[in-house]
Amino acid sequence: MQVNFEAFTPFSALAGGVLIGLAAAAFVLLLGRIAGISGMLGGLIERAADWPLRLAFVLGLIAAPALYALLAGGLAVPEVSASPLTLVVAGLLVGVGTRYASGCTSGHGVCGLSRLSPRSLVATLTFMAAGFATVFVVRHLLG
Amino acid sequence: MTIRKLFTSFAVGLVFGVGLIVSGMSNPAKVLGFLDIAGRWDPSLALVMAGAIGVGLVAFRVAGQRPRALLGDAMQLPTSREITPRLIGGSLLFGVGWGLAGICPGPALVLLGMGVPQGVLFVAAMLAGMALFTFLERGKR
Numbered sequence: 001m002q003v004n005f006e007a008f009t010p011f012s013a014l015a016g017g018v019l020i021g022l023a024a025a026a027f028v029l030l031l032g033r034i035a036g037i038s039g040m041l042g043g044l045i046e047r048a049a050d051w052p053l054r055l056a057f058v059l060g061l062i063a064a065p066a067l068y069a070l071l072a073g074g075l076a077v078p079e080v081s082a083s084p085l086t087l088v089v090a091g092l093l094v095g096v097g098t099r100y101a102s103g104c105t106s107g108h109g110v111c112g113l114s115r116l117s118p119r120s121l122v123a124t125l126t127f128m129a130a131g132f133a134t135v136f137v138v139r140h141l142l143g
Numbered sequence: 144m145t146i147r148k149l150f151t152s153f154a155v156g157l158v159f160g161v162g163l164i165v166s167g168m169s170n171p172a173k174v175l176g177f178l179d180i181a182g183r184w185d186p187s188l189a190l191v192m193a194g195a196i197g198v199g200l201v202a203f204r205v206a207g208q209r210p211r212a213l214l215g216d217a218m219q220l221p222t223s224r225e226i227t228p229r230l231i232g233g234s235l236l237f238g239v240g241w242g243l244a245g246i247c248p249g250p251a252l253v254l255l256g257m258g259v260p261q262g263v264l265f266v267a268a269m270l271a272g273m274a275l276f277t278f279l280e281r282g283k284r
Contacts, residue, residue, distance in 0.1 A: 004183035007176055009167060013187040016166020017194020023159035024195065025202030030151050032212030032219050035159060037248040038273070045273050056149045060156020061249060062256035067157055068164045078170040080254070080261035082244045091251075091265040093240030095272020098248060100233025102221075105168075105247040106159075108234075109192060114199025115207070115220070122226050123234045130238020135178040138243065 024111050027057075036107020037061070038098035101127070148214055160253050166191040169253040171245030178242055 027035040031053070040054045048054065069075040082090065098104040101123050103112060108127075112120020160169075167173040167187055176185035211217055241247050246254065246265050254262025 001180060002183050004176065004185045007173070007183070007185040007187070009187050010190055013166050013190035014194040016162045016164070016168065017191035017196075018198055019162030019165060020159055020168075020191070021162075021195035021198025021202070023155050023162060024199050026158070027152075027155045028202055028206040028212070028218075028220075029209075030155075030213050031148060032206070032216045034219070034221065035155065037252065041248060041270065042273050042276070045270065046277055052149055053152045056152035057156035057159075058252060060153040060158075061160040061163075061252040063153075064157050064160020064164060064253055065257045068161050071161075075164070075257070077257050077259060078172060078254070080171050080244075080246075080259060082171065082261065084261075084264060086243055087246075087261055087265045088268045090240040090244035090246065091268025092272040092275070093236045093243070094247065094251075094265075095240075095269040095274075096276050097233045097236030097238070097240060097272075099273050099276035100229045101237055102223075102230065102233070104237060104249075105241075106249050110195045110199055111203070112221075113192075114196050115203045116200075117221070117224075119221075119224060119226060119230060123230055126231050126234035127238035127241060130235045131178045131242040132180055134239045134242025135175055136181050139179055140181050 020106075020110060021114075024106070024114070028111070034107055034111045036103050036111060038095075038104040039102065039107050042099050097127075145214075148216075151214065159249065160256070162195075163250055163253050166194075168247075169250040169257075171250070171254075174241075174245035174247075174250070178245070 024035040027033055040057055044051055044054050065075055103123060108120040108123040113124060163169045168191055177188035206218060251262060251266050251269055255266045
């Protein structure tokens with residue numbers, strides 16, 4: 001294994017992680033809920049009774065770049081290299097997969113691991129392994 | 144649903160999203176750099192998880208001891224402990240999609256908010272995938 005030290009951003013990664021953790025903490029302590037994005041969206045699609053609360057959270061996420069740009073005095077918009085076909089296939093897989101798994105990186109990865117949930121540990125190890133394997137196939141076997 | 148709860152939810156979404164941007168999670172190239180362990184590996188996202196879980200461990204420990212949340216709602220924490228084929232199968236599909244584009248649900252919404260066209264396309268496909276789940280599973284429940 002070769003570490004890319006030029007790309008490694010330990011301080012911003014840790015600081016951003018703490019912010020994500022604080023948001024998840026505030027959500028459970030104030031509202032008693034898991035800050036899981038796929039579950040939040042799934043409940044919106046299924047018109048759950050608490051849909052306004054879910055929509056408010058989703059709108060907060062969508063508005064976050066504007067707040068960041070305001071605070072930081074600008075925003076570097078990332079380049080997305082994936083083709084439209086890849087994005088559609090990936091999006092479908094992420095949508096179906098997270099609903100069957102009852103969670104994604106936030107619900108299982110952050111909240112579930114914080115709760116020491118065995119289900120979330122299995123889910124997180126599984127999607128991480130699938131992610132590692134997919135990038136290996138795409139970049140090193142096909143690429 | 145009080146205005147106070149709605150505003151709280153919106154504010155928490157904002158902080159969560161800013162955390163995704165600061166951490167680099169909303170940059171698909173950085174996510175793919177983390178998932179590429181056989182290439183030149185960028186370990187940053189391991190620290191994102193460490194930071195988030197470090198705070199989360201304390202918060203969920205406190206939350207688990209309270210019957211109600213501070214704004215009055217009952218604690219709605221998952222109770223299922225079963226490791227099911229759908230948990231594993233779903234996580235596999237999700238992981239493949241994540242590895243293809245480097246985008247998971249939270250960052251997808253942040254990219255949408257940045258007005259990135261690829262983010263819009265990804266979110267549309269992701270919502271279609273979620274609707275497909277609802278369509279396939281609706282009859283069973």
